[in-house]
Amino acid sequence: MAAPIDMMRRLARALVLLLAVIVAGATAAQFTLLVSLPLTGEMKLSATGTREVLEASVDDVNAWAGANGGHKFSLDIRDSVGGMAPAVKNVFDAGAGNSTVGVIGDFGSAQTEAMALAANSFKLWMCSGAATSPDLSNKDDYPFFYRTIPPDSYQGPFLARFIHLMEWKSVALLFASDSYGTGIMTTFTQAADELKIQVATSQSFTPGDTRGYSVAIDAIKSSGTRIILYIGLPDDFIAIAREARKAGIIADRDWVWVGAEGLSSLLAVVNDPSKKFTDEDRDSMNGVMYAFPQERGAQYKAFFDAYKNKFSGRQDTTPYSIFFRDCFFSMARGIVKMISSTNVGTVSGRSYASGVSVKDFLVPFEGTSGPLSYDKNGDREADYTIVNLFQGKATPVFSLPAKEKNTLTTLAPATYYSGRTDKPTDRPSYMIAYVTYLSAGGIVVMGLVGIVIMVILATVGYLVVQRAHPAVKSMSLPFLIQIALGLVLILGDVFLWMDIPTSLTCNLQVWVFIVGFELFLTAVAAKTWRTWKIFDNKSLAKLHNLTDTRLFLATMAIVLVQAVVLVLWTLLAPMKPVLVATTSSISYKCESVNKVALGTLFQTISIVYNAIILLVVSFLAYKTRKVYSTFRESKFIAYTAENIFLCGVVVTPFLYLATDNFALAAWWIRVFTVIYAVSFAYACLVGRIALVPYMASKAETSGGIKMSFEKGSSNDGTSSAEQMPGKPQTMAGKYPVKVANKLFATWHTHRLTLFALEGFLGMTRLTNNTEQGTIFKLRSIQFDPNPASYPLCLELRADSTAYLVQFNREEDKNTWIKALSVHCLVYSRSSGNKSTGGPGASTAAPGTGGTRQLQGGPSFAISAAHYGATSTIGLNSAIGGGGGGGAVPAAGGSKALQMMDPAQKHR
Template identity: 30%
Template sequence: MEPRNDSDTIWPGDLIQEPSLQHVSARARSLPRRPPSRRTWTGRQLVRNVVCSVLLVLLAGKNGVHGTGSATTFNIGVILPFTDPTGMPYESVTTLYDLLATALPVMNSLNASYRFNLVPGNSKNTRSGAVAAMFDLYDRNQTVAFIGESGSGNTGPMVYAESRFGSWHCSGTTSSTAFSEPGEFARFFRTIPDDSQQGVAIARFVRAMGWTKVNLLVSTDSYGSSISISFSDAARALGVKLALSDVYLPGDSDLSTQVTNIANSESNIIIFAVSSSDDAVILLREARRQGLLGPDRVWIGTDTLGEYFTSSVFPSSPTYASDTANVQGAMYFMPLVATGTAAYQTMASAWTALGKTTSADSVPYGGLNYDCLLVLAKGLIQLAIKVGAGNVNTAGLSLVADFLPPPIDGATGSLAFTSTGDRLGDFSVLNIYNGDKRVVFNVFSNGTIATVHPPQFYSGSSTPPVDVPPKSVQYPTWGDSFVVATSVVRALFMLALVGGTVVLTVNRQKSTVKHLSFPFLVLITAGCELVLASGFFEIGEPSRTTCIAPVWTLTIGAQLVLASAGVKTYRVCTLGVDWSWGCKMVDSRCTVGHRVAVENL
């Protein structure tokens, strides 16, 4: 296969030089000449046939169909942000287009009566640019179908404008659930599973890892809200709780508040759905600053993290080493690429034939957009056979009933669609370690999860960290030397009280003991024993009994001591006592403080 065939496609390298597409050669735009006829024409016949030919060409051109001998050619527009608004090229997009061009030989081999041509359009990464590129391609090339753009925000206006022409549209990157609204995008479909499916896949993966409590951080745009809603619903059904659910504004350069909230949460598992890989760089740098990157935490991103090393972090950057370390052990989800299918092998072989040293599946969203072209080609051929090549964009045609082919195996696996053009897709979980990434799990739409390679978390271990860290012991235990020492002192006091009670009991008939009132002394001693004993119930793991017992023993003990001391004090105040060191025949006017002190002793 020739790596470049100007008769089949227009290349984005030229498009970047002249975005208006005026550079396109006559060979690329014009139709092949018809072979000369051997028949002799009369003047009237010649006029009649010229008029008919002109009408046929006009009708065919109006519908983006060009007859090339015995074959009919369909033009397909490829609208991508080849440059930013200032004209700075995106190398990754050019690489993506190179991969898409390898689909042409496969498309042109489907049916000898139909050929396909790719025409690139530069959206300049803006909504207005996407719509302008679409109109430009249609006006110049009468495109019958489109693929692109890279973002949901730029794709929506373009698809709405295309309804004027009845064009068919496929996207391999637009995943917003807004495009799943029934009847709103009648001729739009996609080979990338929508965000709601990704949220469900993440929830299933989290549960399979044994985690039951996680943190969720999403952007405030439609992408983040789609992930948040679908993940939260699926997680609730699977018994996974959210320790934290937080949001941020896309493009915000200060995410310290969000990271602080994560640090204060109960879980060590962080799921983040950022609107761009640039936002992921900012988030992870802040996480590093606050000490949230380590062996005890797991960071799980969505498909946007797949562009981390292709769109945001480059080897020439002075922060490359630290930014690479920030994603050590991180995981992210991407639509599954079934490298074992025949379609993938064909794509990979064609990619290698271009002299590429990287694998075909390393091109972000490459296989998904490649599959877009395959489905568009099969759909247009199916439709042309049914209604005629010149009528593929007429009104009244249905996406499901007329256009979409039966399920086929593409470069990314089985291609089957719902009534709204959503693909029923599977996902892969990729693991980043030492700057390299590899698939570690596949999460299928039927709920099963297959291990492809052992994962490597931040520490290098394949054992998943716990979601909720073990709580530190906040109660006294017998293993604490201070607790043992204070318990020994408390026990000695209790023994001393017991010994004192024995002495009082033996000498209770003596006048000194009688004078101090033996029953009250026993009650005070018992109360002191209960107060000292209450501390022993607080040692060890708390339980229902050990939580209630200290309160009762302390309360009863204190009441016995205070009540007995109070009665004794009252007797001293009212009856009077002869004190050898102070008062003589105390009456009610003597100092009560001295008496209370003596009685308590």
């Protein structure tokens, strides 16, 4: 009984096994994949190596497929000749049959795009290990396509990252005008802009057309950068290298050529015996670097050993071949996975349901080139390697990880054309025609400008502390601060002229300089305008309109007009940096790009507007040059205006003339002209004023005002020309004299002679010069009998100059005071602004004081009013907005006092 049962069990097992075999045979299938490669085109060497790798991979793929369903794959390898028509014909021929389910190919992006469009019609899955065009990422147009090599949309940014991490700030682009060249060029340019890499020039060429090579090379040579990014294929590069060698931009260690992955087969091409390239061509390849995706993963060594066994004598695999091997594997894996979700018949007949996608082929796995992962567009994500060519060898020298954006790993030293390994700069120092912040010249300029700015600010601080001092009050502290602020802005603008400019710094250069110049110039204009109005006005009834507040508002109105021009300039024709490169130098300038004419118009308007203000200041300073002021302000304003005009004559031509060949010299001229002009203006208008309280305090510390210790003499007598009892007609004496309203003036012995009847006062310095001295009209002289801080002295004023005369004895001084009071207007700043006359009182002679007062005409009375402080408006108060100094007419001048009443009323 047991025997029949065991027999039945063995029979059942055999039937089950037979049924399993029958089912397995029914589900296993043989699939064909079309392989289209340019076996006889320009890429034939890489294509031939790829064919060998694919043939060596068939057993590995079938071993995996057999273990996962018992399937087998075969390859139908065809030549595309590197042309679009043959490549598309290969797809049509494969699509017409029933056994082909997928396509592997091609090398060129243009051919691959055409093939992928044809594959859509036949529902053939397609993979490329070399086509990198970003257009192929569009799954609406290419739903059946994917690739195992990163696209140009990845390669462009990788190249930009490499340039950036090598610390090169500029690059020249030379790219093929086909889809491969333009694709990488576009993505690189976008990434370079984000990384602040300047594309100095972008030159295209038509592949195979040598006529345009020299034009592109000349443009690159003049671009100013020594880093060249080439995007094209090896044959074109070798021909271009010949032109570059003639131009001297290859046989020089300063020039660096970096290529995209299209140059990966450069060594194979240049060493191809059939192409008959020269030793000079091969020498030109030294130092070239190119980027290539990481193609050797953990499985590479095992495969390469098997590859060498099948194809003896091979020293390496050709570029792209491993990516195509991964295409073969991923295609097989995708087909098998699709069978599991459908069936063999659906896949073999390519009768896929609507909505089928390439996602079954985008499953991550460990390939021979490394881990395969894809983005949503079916594009491979991978690290990149920079390969360096030198003496016929290709050496990986840098690695750029895909995930770590700021990492550049050095694998080996890069060797440049000269054989040296030290990294060249993108712009050699001898070519840089602009001053950088870290250069020796930049440090010197910044230090010098910083010192001048600190001196100006320190002076302003000191003036604020000494604001109660008569000298500071008389010069109007608010306008002194405005002048200083303008000078600081003008100097600060120099910092914006340095290094490589940006759009922001270009526009700030214009704003800061012009606004600073306007603040300075309008403050000076306000001061000269007030002086001119006071001395020009026959009636002083409107002097209340010349307050600091009103004048400040007027200056701001003038600045506002300029601000409107600047706003329009910035909005309508903004300034941008422009590289100015010659064969020997590199510099930058700021101009209104694409709107040069409009920018020039705004520039001219600003120059003319400020020139008009400068002319007004010069005119007013000239008109008031003889007006008395304690520190001869009108004269120094005139000096400053003349100096600005001369500096403008030096600098303005550089705004309109081309300075390409002497940009650095022009920059230094501008900088030192500005520093000189600002320093001169500061010394004339601000620094001088600060010296007055400083010297006064120093004198007090040292024991008082320095006086002359020379002995004087006097001799008063009577002229025979006219006898007037009690009134001296001629007086003379030798006394120390110095200019009172001039800093650092010294005492010199003069002979002082009074010619009473003739109406003159002579002042003669005792020298051997032919010209001995000066004669003054007595009616034009005013004097202070008791000048502050100068005992035994009187002060004479003639036009805009004041003289201190020192006497030996009080008696001599009183004698001269009595004599002068008969003929001259008396003023005083030291006696509480009260009229004085005669010895101790300086009283005018009877019957003469009022008459002599009126002989001077209204101008004397007005002048007296101008110099008043308590009872009248003083000159310094009118000009500077504050204190110091009073003047009233000599005793008896009732009409003069009446003429001062309006000024007193409106003070």
